[in-house]
Amino acid sequence: MMKHFLSFLLLFASVSISVSTQAQPVERLIKVIVGTDHDNWTYRSGENVNFSVSVFRNGNLLKDVRIRYEIGPEKMPATKKETITLKTGMTTLASGSMSTPGFLRCIVVAEVEGKEYRGLATAGIDPDKIQPAVENPSDFVSFWDKAKAELAKVPLDAKMTLMPERCTEKVNVYHVNIQNFRVGSRVYGILCVPKMEGKFPALLRVPGAGARPYAGDVRTAERGVITLEIGIHGVPVNMDVSVYNDMMASNLSGYWAYNLDDRDRYYYKRVYLGCVRANDFLVSLPQYDGSNLAVTGGSQGGALSIVTAALDPRVKWAAPTYPALSDMVGYLKGRAGGWPHIFDSNNPQNNTEAKIKTAAYYDVVNFAKQMKVPCFYSMGFNDETCPPTSMWAVYNSITAPKELKLFLETGHWTFPEENELVSNWLMGKLGK
Structure with missing residues (x-):
């Protein structure tokens, strides 16, 4: 009976993952929260994007935490990289703007007691204006x-x-x-x-x-x-x-x-x-x-x-x-x-x-x-x-x-x- 029950659990887990292909993130001790200065994360072309970064432990900001971050168009080489220490556990990163429709991503990694913790946020730049790159064959x-x-x-x-x-x-x-x-x-x-x-x-x-x-x-x-x-x-x-x-x-x-x-x-x-x-x-x-x-x-x-x-x-x-x-x-x-x-x-x-x-x-x-x-x-x-x-x-x-x-x-x-x-x-x- 136990063998059949365990087999069912394994099958159920695999099916659940198949719905979204990748499992929901697991809770971690250190939380790296990245956001933008627009609630809807959406901007116009040429508009400046500011990313907010906060690092928490036990619900409190973690002081004097070392982070490295990179900002750039998603999946493309970063246009800005830096390693800094957050004295108060939080900061704002000014990233500039994008002149064409797309998505600008900020990835932050905090280093705490020899372990790395990651967070990210992605700003949409005129997403409604993104046009396909692929051609449509005539036939x-x-x-x-x-x-x-x-x-x-x-x-x-x-x-x-x-x-x-x-x-x-x-x-x-x-x-x-x-x-x-x-x-x-x-x-x-x-x-x-x-x-x-x-x-x-x-x-x-x-x-x-x-x-x-x-x-x-x-x-x-x-x-x-x-x-x-x-x-x-x-x-x-x-x-x-x-x-x-x-x-x-x-x-x-x-x-x-x-x-x-x-x-x-x-x-x-x-x-x-x-x-x-x-x-x-x-x-x-x-x-x-x-x-x-x-x-x-x-x-x-x-x-x-x-x-x-x-x-x-x-x-x-x-x-x-x-x-x-x-x-x-x-x-x-x-x-x-x-x-x-x-x-x-x-x-x-x-x-x-x-x-x-x-x-x-x-x-x-x-x-x-x-x-x-x-x-x-x-x-x-x-x-x-x-x-x-x-x-x-x-x-x-x-x-x-x-x-x-x-x-x-x-x-x-x-x-x-x-x-x-x-x-x-x-x-x-x-x-x-």
């Missing part, structure tokens, strides 16, 4: 229309296996796999279906980066929504977490760059089409109400939410959180690009014409331009995985009805309140 729509037409010719071949140990009084839980964009290629996931009589709306949950097991969204299904939580790598999603760790250390290491020089063979083609195929399965279920379908996810899942909503007209609502794969070529234009940072200074091998062209067919910016359904978009300014410059390039490209909720100090993680807002928005749209 972008026809490329994906052709891919979807080819997908439609492949039999669904859906297989469902009931998981009695995960079923509840109100929900049946299945491990499912369906055929993807070619015969033999599969998409796996956890399906949760309400047991009660009737027809129900459906929600597709798309995953963050990496590989892991999934538990399925039983809680939402208990509210009367069919849910399908999928993986993207064509392997079962109910194996031990060690199997996925081994995969990420071997054949899936760096999967986001596989075949980047060929738009027809790039890794994410099967991923994007797999999301559409997951919807093919959802709408085929006899319990589906035939009308109401939504998609949501964070990070890579945020990207896949937008991609799926753009590719699949059956989707009525999308709720992406801090989307990855956004304006990825930003680095080649002297500013931050989106995860997986395939064009940053650490990856000079990717700066080729073929790879840059391929990336444009998979960049979330170009899918955002195609979206026609309402979108609930949330993110933070301190995200160091999915830089806000890249995420704003996407948001500013959406012409469909959209709502934005900012959680300024969050990095690549979410507050419970943010998760609650996303859930409430989705349930409201799905009539639950």
Whole structure:
């Protein structure tokens, strides 16, 4: 019994982390608090930005603490660096201004008793005016229309296996796999279906980066929504977490760059089409109400939410959180690009014409331009995985009805309140 309980806890932990890709910061003895002199952390181009720094221990300012800081555009070389001692435990750092839209970041590290403690704040400079760096291929729509037409010719071949140990009084839980964009290629996931009589709306949950097991969204299904939580790598999603760790250390290491020089063979083609195929399965279920379908996810899942909503007209609502794969070529234009940072200074091998062209067919910016359904978009300014410059390039490209909720100090993680807002928005749209 204890062995099964511990296995469940490990699985639950992995699923919880998958929602936001990176766990919420752990409380530490020394707290380095960085803020700006504007409550909304937002400035106009050319306006001076002042960062406030406070270092606390036991709720009190820590006197005579040594810090080092650096200030500069996010993900770019710092324009200002210094090491100073805070006599009172606090100070204000004048950083100057930025003449173009973007984000200016201040990172502070305090050294206390041989340990380092870190804090940061990021100022948005006219974020509403950030324009994408990525080009939109002239045949972008026809490329994906052709891919979807080819997908439609492949039999669904859906297989469902009931998981009695995960079923509840109100929900049946299945491990499912369906055929993807070619015969033999599969998409796996956890399906949760309400047991009660009737027809129900459906929600597709798309995953963050990496590989892991999934538990399925039983809680939402208990509210009367069919849910399908999928993986993207064509392997079962109910194996031990060690199997996925081994995969990420071997054949899936760096999967986001596989075949980047060929738009027809790039890794994410099967991923994007797999999301559409997951919807093919959802709408085929006899319990589906035939009308109401939504998609949501964070990070890579945020990207896949937008991609799926753009590719699949059956989707009525999308709720992406801090989307990855956004304006990825930003680095080649002297500013931050989106995860997986395939064009940053650490990856000079990717700066080729073929790879840059391929990336444009998979960049979330170009899918955002195609979206026609309402979108609930949330993110933070301190995200160091999915830089806000890249995420704003996407948001500013959406012409469909959209709502934005900012959680300024969050990095690549979410507050419970943010998760609650996303859930409430989705349930409201799905009539639950």
